[in-house]
Amino acid sequence: MAQPKYEGYCECIPTKLVREKFGDVNVYAQNAKSLLTKATGFIGNYDFTLNPYRGCQYGCSYCYAAAFTPNAQMRQDWGKWVIFKQNAAEILAKELKKWYEKNPQTPPSIYMSSVTDPYQPLESKHQLTRRLLEVMLDMGIDGYPTPTLVIQTRSPIIVRDIDYLQRFKRLRINMSIPTGSELVRKDFEPRSPSIKARLNAISKIKQSIDYFKGFLPKISITITPLLPTLATDEAAFIEKLAIADRIVIQAFHANHSRSLIASTRQEAEEIKQKYSWWYENEKLSYRKFKEKLICRLPGVEIMEGKEGFFYE
Structure with missing residues (x-):
């Protein structure tokens, strides 16, 4: 089947037009054929990944997810376009029912999201993520165990859904704060x-x-990738991290130009030059910061890389 051609990112007649502008971001709508993707690699211990959107308005310079874009031009324009999966809730309901038909007493484990932010600014308007939470919780009403869920975000918009979040018995929220x-x-x-x-x-x-009315989620702060923190900010930052039960640290992904492979963008590599005091001996900087976390946060679990992203 022919791949969609997005307006502004093809020289031919586009098959997907810009549905709206959200700030300076082109927003496209598209129906998804599936929503739950078998988890592999770094988060392979989950059953599925779930991405309500494709692309991300935050457009972080280092984001590995830019490699998983429809074409090279859209990869270069990471952060300036988003595709929202307008039928996401309907598809998720069908896929979860199919799972429970085979595994009636075993809830799936879901990582949301691996290549987008489920609470990027567009979520405040379209509420895709909220509708997906509702679908998962509806499984409990039907007598099935609610999925184990991990939400990865850097967005305060998540507080809008506290009424839903507290109904998950097994929920971990990973708040990304790299510096x-x-x-x-x-x-x-x-x-x-x-x-x-x-x-x-x-x-x-x-x-x-x-x-008395809900369940308190597990809380992780993911310092991934570990970016420099200025000496004047470090002590106060570490003290504030005590709010979490787990801290996860990780270095940058390797940099290469191939698509469909997690990679740090060249844009971030160029920014790193500004912080040579940290990156000239990055391994030592990383180790010293890790040691400070361990020393100053005795009640918090300090984990690295892949192991830190598990639910437990």
Whole structure:
């Protein structure tokens, strides 16, 4: 079957037109054939990955997900386009029912999301992720165990769904905060929410859930990739990380030009030159930061790479 041709990213007649503009982002709508993708590789311990969107408005300079784009031009324009899967809720309901027909007492484990942010700004309008949470919870109403869910995001929008989140018995929220310095964040991920907003979102989730009415999720802060934190910000940042029960750190993905393989974009490699004081001996910088986490956060689980992304 022919691949979709997106308006603005093809020289022929496009098959997918820009449905709307969200800021400077081209937004396309597309029906998905499937939504649950068999998890492999880095997150292979899950049953499925789930991505409500393709592309991401945050467009972080280092994001490996840019490799998984429809074409080279869209890869170059990472952050300037998003495809939302308009039939996502209907497809998920069908796929979960199919799972439970074969595994009536075994809930699937789902990682949401692996190549997008399920709470990017567009979610505030289209509410795809919220509808997907509702579908998962409806399985419980039908008598099936609710899926084990891990949500990976860097967005404060997640607090909108506290009413749904507290109904999951097995939920982990991974809040991505790669640096404790706003100056560094603005260099590497200028379109993303502030560090303070992300930490406040985690605080609100923990403070808003009524133990008698719901379940408190596990909380991870993923410092992935580990970016520099300025010396003036480091102590305060580490202290704030105590809000989580797990901290995950990881270095940059290897850089290469091939598509469909997780890779750090060249844009980030160029930004790294500004922080030579950290990257000239990156392994030592990484080790020292890890040692500080272990020393100053005795009650928090410090994990690295793949192991840190498991639910347990």
